[in-house]
Amino acid sequence: MTTSTHPFDKALKIHHSDIRVGHFTGMTSPDYWNMVGPFGGTTAALALQSVMQHPDVLGTPIAITVNYAAALEAGAFDIQATAVRTNRSTQHWTVQITQAGASGAPNMTTTATVVTAARRETWGESDMPMPASPRPETVERMSIGPSGVAWIKQYEMRPFSGGIPAKWDESLSHSETRIWLRDAEPRPLDFASLAAMSDMFYPRVWLRRAKHVPAGTVSITTYFHAGPQQLAEVGTGYLLGRAAGQQFFNGFFDQTAHLWSEKGVLLATSNQIVYYKE
Numbered sequence: 001m002t003t004s005t006h007p008f009d010k011a012l013k014i015h016h017s018d019i020r021v022g023h024f025t026g027m028t029s030p031d032y033w034n035m036v037g038p039f040g041g042t043t044a045a046l047a048l049q050s051v052m053q054h055p056d057v058l059g060t061p062i063a064i065t066v067n068y069a070a071a072l073e074a075g076a077f078d079i080q081a082t083a084v085r086t087n088r089s090t091q092h093w094t095v096q097i098t099q100a101g102a103s104g105a106p107n108m109t110t111t112a113t114v115v116t117a118a119r120r121e122t123w124g125e126s127d128m129p130m131p132a133s134p135r136p137e138t139v140e141r142m143s144i145g146p147s148g149v150a151w152i153k154q155y156e157m158r159p160f161s162g163g164i165p166a167k168w169d170e171s172l173s174h175s176e177t178r179i180w181l182r183d184a185e186p187r188p189l190d191f192a193s194l195a196a197m198s199d200m201f202y203p204r205v206w207l208r209r210a211k212h213v214p215a216g217t218v219s220i221t222t223y224f225h226a227g228p229q230q231l232a233e234v235g236t237g238y239l240l241g242r243a244a245g246q247q248f249f250n251g252f253f254d255q256t257a258h259l260w261s262e263k264g265v266l267l268a269t270s271n272q273i274v275y276y277k278e
Helices: 007-011 040-052 150-154 191-197 204-209 228-234
Strands: 014-016 023-027 060-068 076-086 090-100 106-117 155-161 177-183 215-224 239-249 252-261 266-276
Touching: 007 040, 007 191, 014 040, 040 060, 040 076, 040 090, 040 106, 040 191, 040 215, 060 191, 076 106, 150 155, 191 215, 191 266, 204 239, 204 252, 204 266, 228 252, 228 266
Parallel strands: none
Antiparallel strands: 014 023, 023 076, 060 106, 060 215, 076 090, 090 106, 155 177, 177 239, 215 266, 239 252, 252 266
16 A cells, blocks of 8 residues: 555545546646656656546556657646546556646647556466666665756666766767666555656667757657556565667657566566657
8 A cells, every 4th residue: 555645646646526537636746847847757657547546447557658748837737537448358548638728728738548457367478587687785876966857856766787977978879778766765566656667767868879968758658567466566676677779860769668576577668759859
């Protein structure tokens, strides 16, 4: 069970309104603020939260795609989660996040699709083993220092490969990061926090070029490969994260990420397309 006093739970606190089924209201959290809006992982978690709190939800999440049309501004927002199709084993959802504009009319900031499923016991195996890594307690914790990006302080990060460049000298390198991570304030892992952590990796273009160019996620898709039991086994432990870029072309690139438990269970994978500005 999570506690309502944790910063992440406060950030995900939404209220089901009386307007219509699946309509929720909430407020942005300064604890997870990024440069021009909320941390994108928190926004993804909010979209997922609206489905998980919907009275008609079936099963648990297996996929979520979030499209960031515009940054949320500080303040109130609305979420509408709608089940567009329910099958025997899967349920398909659309989610929209809006904020009132200057005229009072709603402005679309985020669209998402979510797929939930009633999983059944079957054969299973992983073809993506966890890479060899040092124990998390032997890796130095990343020091944040003064920063206007609040959300980073909410996570404990221990990179042992591909950390943020020490020098922004435009030297060419690889784009892979390997890192141990978890909530800075202990919190048991759940689907919402797993969705958020799938978006924790800084833009791969920064590492690939050692150049600090403006960049931001346009769309991210996360696949969940575990159920509540596997997440409960993680508890407040570390996740091993691996992220790498794949193709950089004319202002956009994609990056992939994997998240394993300390026991080597692949919990989630993600792909995102990122904008960068020259």
